[in-house]
Amino acid sequence: MKKILIIEDDLLISSLVQFRLKKDGYTTVLVKDGNAGIIAIDTETLDLIITDVMIPFKNGIEIIHHARKTKPEVPIIVLSSLGEEEKIVLEAFNLGVADFIPKPFNPNELAIRVKRILRS
Amino acid sequence: MLVKNAVALVFLLFLMSKTEVVLGQEDQAFPDSTSFVDFLKSQGEIPGLKFRLLDPAGQILLDSTAGTSATDAGMTDFTSALALRDSLFLSDSTSSNIQFLLYSEANTFEAVQEYVSNLLKIGDLEPVATDNLNGRDLISLASRERYSSLQSDGFAYVGDFKMFVVIFTISIFVLFAFGMILFMLILKVQGNRIEKLFALYDAQIVGPLSEILFDKSLEELESLSDEELNQNFPAKQLKKPIYVQVLVERILALNKKMKGDFKLKIKVLYKRLNLEKDTIEKLKSSRWDRVVSGLVEVNEMDLTEALKEVQKHVNSPNFHIRSQAVATVLNLSENVDLSFLRDQTFPLSSWQQMNYLRIIKYLNSSRDLRINTLFSSHNQSIRLFGYKLVRILGLVDLLVELEEKFVTVSDEEKIEIIKTFxxxxxxxxxxxxxxxxxxxxxxxxxxxxxxxxxxxxxxxxxxxxxxxxxxxxxxxxxxxxxxxxxxxxxxxxxxxxxxxxxxxxxxxxxxxxxxxxxx
Structure with missing residues (x-):
């Protein structure tokens, strides 16, 4: 069973994503801030990371940096608001994220993208 | 600063309560030499004080300190000394002076006066009461008497009017401070209780909300029975205002962050839960913040049935209500033109113009908004906004109207029209x-x-x-x-x-x- 780490401070969004991914048969690890995200990356065996950009303690870019160093083989999907700076989005892509999903988003669309990334 | 002053005042009062000497009470025991002589006459023997007579050459005529003298006993008493002096003068015309001795040492009159004054002050000497006092003597005696308050201990300061005012003011201040602290504590406790309830209801709502939105299709949600709905959102809970508030906030947040059929599902669920009734009630509230949140809910949930109520607020004196009401009417009305905006009496701020422009820009392609109605507004800021709309939306067909208006308008509007051209x-x-x-x-x-x-x-x-x-x-x-x-x-x-x-x-x-x- 594939394990997905979700780093999102909005409880409702994270629970919706978790609910949708569980429906597709994935195991999920849910954390609410950057520090917990780093710990989860170091301790868990992961197949995919879904992270928001604006999260407490450490932002999404720092999470991506850390994941790229420690788990370069794990793909990353960035969830973020459209209003966020283009610079951040570009930096995320330069770091090699697998996908970028702007908010507002459709959880079904996210589930399709997750399936595609994990299959490839 | 106020607290610091109060503490200083309390400390001062404490010091005052610990001392018997109150400033301003140290009056002279003997205002003049006559009163002192009178006192010596009436007092009789005074500890440590003796008298002797000296002739004009300074020789001792009679020493009261000599134990063998017959007059020795009389010389501890000033009256006796005076009598002896007078008798000597009468018998052999010997003139003599009285010398004062303090513990056997000769001293001046002033030194003795001060010594006796000190004895009186420290209470080592009790003045002898005289029986035949007239009013003047009484005043004289009273002036010699050290001040002490009529009431003792705790009542001493309350008896003084000024002190009473100070103590009363401090008491009021302390009571008020305690009242404030109590009030803040109650508020804090209530706040904590509400926060806990928010967290509790949040946890209760998030799961069922995610589940119902994923499990049910749009049609299923529309035809959902009350029993099925209450399995996820209990009827008992839906009667609690905080639960409803958390539910509404969560639904609105979700609506902002989701897209596609989820948005439609959220709106259907909102109506199935009868939350729009609460929203419409909010629009009738006397509190501006409740009205604004009601307007936001109408706007987010597309509650077109509430538009009539929303339109009542488009010219509200409250900036936030007015801005939100106009934005809501623009967003939701299918057949609305801008005449309601034309009739606004309040000036448009830059923020409002930017906000309305964003909506009008989006609607202009699909609706006939009749932007030229704004040119005939009695409100100059609305007319200026109209000219800016022509410029930004590229409404070339309205330029002729602007040219016609140009002659009659103010310089400020002329500037805006020229910029548009x-x-x-x-x-x-x-x-x-x-x-x-x-x-x-x-x-x-x-x-x-x-x-x-x-x-x-x-x-x-x-x-x-x-x-x-x-x-x-x-x-x-x-x-x-x-x-x-x-x-x-x-x-x-x-x-x-x-x-x-x-x-x-x-x-x-x-x-x-x-x-x-x-x-």
């Missing part, structure tokens, strides 16, 4: 621009000159040339020369060459420099 680049309206070049309003002339430079013709160039010959100010000269350079290069060169003014050459150098001309 310039922005849309329609040279057909150059007459109104040319007419403004000779205005007395510098701002209007500057805008007109700039516009003439962009969309003007030869007639504009001629007018500008004539104005330049009249030597306008430096700022105008720069704008006019730039416009003239754009309109007619020959005329520009001719003007520069004819006039040898140094300002002109500086401006020419600036305008001719490819690096500086746009600075």
């Amino acid at each position: 310039e922005y849309l680049g329609v040279p057909a309206h150059i007459e109104v621009i040319n007419s403004s070049l000779k205005s007395e309003n510098i701002e209007l002339v500057c805008v007109a000159a700039k516009a003439a430079g962009e969309i003007g013709d030869d007639s504009s160039a001629k007018i500008i040339y004539e104005i330049l010959e009249g030597s306008p100010g430096f700022r105008l000269k720069v704008i006019f020369l730039k416009s003239l350079q754009n309109l007619n290069g020959e005329l520009y060169s001719q003007f520069i060459n004819v006039d040898s003014n140094s300002d002109l050459h500086r401006i020419n150098k600036h305008l001719s420099d490819p690096l500086l001309q746009d600075v």
Whole structure:
């Protein structure tokens, strides 16, 4: 069973994503801030990371940096608001994220993208 | 600062309660030598004080300190000393003086007076009461008496009116402070309770909300029975205002962050849970914040049935209510034009203009908003907003209306209309621009000159040339020369060459420099 780490401070969004991914048969690890995200990356065996950009303690870019160093083989999907700076989005892509999903988003669309990334 | 003063005052009161000496109470025991002599006469023996008689040569006539003398006992008493002196004078005409001895040492009258005063002050000497006192003696005795308050201990300070006022003020202050602390504690406890309830209800709502949105299709949600709905959201909980508030907040947050069929599902669920009734009730509230949240809910959940209530708020005196109500009406009304905005009596702020522009820009392509209705508003800020809309939305067909209005409007509006003509680049309206070049309003002339430079013709160039010959100010000269350079290069060169003014050459150098001309 594939394990997905979700780093999102909005409880409702994270629970919706978790609910949708569980429906597709994935195991999920849910954390609410950057520090917990780093710990989860170091301790868990992961197949995919879904992270928001604006999260407490450490932002999404720092999470991506850390994941790229420690788990370069794990793909990353960035969830973020459209209003966020283009610079951040570009930096995320330069770091090699697998996908970028702007908010507002459709959880079904996210589930399709997750399936595609994990299959490839 | 107030607390510091209060603490100092309390400390002072404490010190005062610990001492018996109160400032201002140390009066002179003997105001003059006569009163002292009177006191010595009436008092009799005073510890440590004795008297002896000296002849004019300073020899001792009778020493009261000599134990063998018959008069020795009488010399501890001042009256006896006086009597002895008088008897000596009467018997053998011997004049003598009384010498004062303090513990066997000769002292002056003043020193003895001070000694006796001190004895009285420290209470080692009790004045002998005289029986036959008249009113004056009584006052004299009272003046010698040390002050002590009528009531003792705790009541001593309350008996004094000023002290009573101070103590009363401090008491009120302390009571008020305690009251405030108590009030804040109650608020804090209530706040904590509400926070806990928020967290509790949040946890109760998030799961069922995610589940129902994923498990049920749009049609299933519409036909959901109350029993099925109450399995996820218990009817008992839906009667609790905080639960409803958390539910509404969560649904609105989800609506903002989700897209696609989820949005439709969220809106259907909102209505199935009868939350729109609460929303409409909020619109009737007397609290502005509740009205605004009601308006936001109507807007987010597309509650068109609440539009009638929303329209009552479009001219509200409250800025937030008014802004949100206008945005909601614009968003939700299918057949609305901008006449409701035209009739607004309050000026539009820049933020409101930006907010409305965003909505109008989106709606303009699909609805006939009749933006020209704004030109006939009695509110100048609304008319100016109308002109800006023409410019930003590129409504060229309304330019003729603007030209017709141009003659009757204020300079501020003329500036906005000219900017619109310039922005849309329609040279057909150059007459109104040319007419403004000779205005007395510098701002209007500057805008007109700039516009003439962009969309003007030869007639504009001629007018500008004539104005330049009249030597306008430096700022105008720069704008006019730039416009003239754009309109007619020959005329520009001719003007520069004819006039040898140094300002002109500086401006020419600036305008001719490819690096500086746009600075």
